[in-house]
Amino acid sequence: MNIIFVCKRYYTGKDVIRHRFGRLYEIPTQLARLGHDILVLCLDYRNKNHQEGFTEQFGSGSVKWIIVPIRNILNFEFTANYRTIKSMQATLIIGSSDIPCLWLSRHLSNCLGAYYIVDLYDNYESFGQARIPWFKRSLRASIKAANAIIVVSSTLKTKIMRDYSPTGSVLVMNNGIDAGSFSIGDRLEARISLRLPLQGRLIGTAGNLSRMKGLDTVYDAWHELQETTENTYLVLAGKTDPKLPLPTGERVIYLGEILENEIVQLFRALDVGIVPGHDSAFGRYCFPQKLFEMIACGLPxxxxxxxxxxxxxxxxxxxxxxxxxxxxxxxxxxxxxEYPQLPNIKPMQWNELIRDIESIIKNLI
Known part of the structure; x- marks a missing residue:
């Protein structure tokens, strides 16, 4: 099957292409591993990289990446890309990552006469771009027109069914993990590799260290913990929020923005991982990726x-x-x-998740 996948290049602080990261990389890649040919329109909102497109081969399937600077679309310099898109003779368009990508996918579906699926890895209403005039209306129209909607959580499915009255089926596909990376390892070795205290009790988290993600609650809790404990350290890694300064003190360790293999080592090194969140338009519907990565590493x-x-x-x-x-x-x-317990949860891998979705796609077509 020939499939066009539309997404943005940068999300959650990562470059989908350079880091081969997350849902936006795994969906087209895993579909290609199942024998499909995928054309990815990767919108570059930063207009910084002039890298040409490239193709990855996976057995009988392939992924062709086309990087489209957003200025090309705004300046109507899209003719060459459209010729490539049309020659693909796609049966299916999948739009993901944000409102503009869903809008573009819907219009390509109309132009090419192809089926159209929306992938919602978050509540896109909570994105800043949703405050731009007409964007929420575009989001509603894109979801309403879709032949099927894939959502990242059951709570988001409930919202979509309630607020959007979609005509297509709504399916839940959580995010997966890379079991080759996130797995149980030696705690002492992990602490040595990150130069963390070998004897203390370490608590912490990694990711976007922002108020939106609930880190204000973590910092307030730490102010209390540091007064009542002596050998406990708070270890943090990720992008900081200028409006939410990191706590200070000898027992606060900030590792900076670290790579995925170092995040794995962090989760192996900690005694307790913290997964914060607020009861907000973001917190109610997002998928707790770090929770499943921590559990895969055997971390309470x-x-x-x-x-x-x-x-x-x-x-x-x-x-x-x-x-x-x-x-x-x-x-x-x-x-x-004092009494650690590990939830009895088995995080799923990307290939398992995409295999399930593929069968639904085939039934749709």
Missing amino acids: VVAAKVGAIEDALHMNPAILFAPGDHKILAKTINLQL
């Missing part, structure tokens, strides 16, 4: 009782804390440090 966790996080950990209420309640978070961390 504490997590906010909200959305997909609560759904995943409903059998482990003792490790959940009310969003925004730093006092309960501090108590829950202490409980996990």
